[in-house]
Amino acid sequence: MLALAAALLWAAWISRELSEPRQQIVTVRLAETIAAFVDAEARGAQDPEASQARVLAFLQASERAVAEMGTDGRVVLVGEAVLAGDAPDATDELRMRIDRQLGQGGGQ
Numbered sequence: 001m002l003a004l005a006a007a008l009l010w011a012a013w014i015s016r017e018l019s020e021p022r023q024q025i026v027t028v029r030l031a032e033t034i035a036a037f038v039d040a041e042a043r044g045a046q047d048p049e050a051s052q053a054r055v056l057a058f059l060q061a062s063e064r065a066v067a068e069m070g071t072d073g074r075v076v077l078v079g080e081a082v083l084a085g086d087a088p089d090a091t092d093e094l095r096m097r098i099d100r101q102l103g104q105g106g107g108q
Helices: 002-019 030-043 048-069 091-103
Strands: 024-028 074-078
Touching: 024 048, 024 091, 030 048, 030 091, 048 074, 048 091
Parallel strands: 024 074
Antiparallel strands: none
16 A cells, blocks of 8 residues: 555656756857947947947847746856856847847837
8 A cells, every 4th residue: 555655656746747847948158249249339430329329228138138038937047157068058049039129129
């Protein structure tokens, strides 16, 4: 009887473990992404105030994009700050989300 109870408890535990969604851990190269944008802005011969506004909009869009990526049990690690092993790199997704945010006028 005790073995049957233990087997049922074990089966329930296994079922719960398999049915619960697992957190997905990804990394992004945030500093590299921001540095590339700032570098491109610095090389452009444009109005400094307009450039500063674009950089601020980019930083705000970056922050929103990372927060957006970290939903639904997903953990986003900044690659420059951690040793993440073989966690998938989602930097391209980050860049697409930033571009989308900027395209929607999210920086104003």
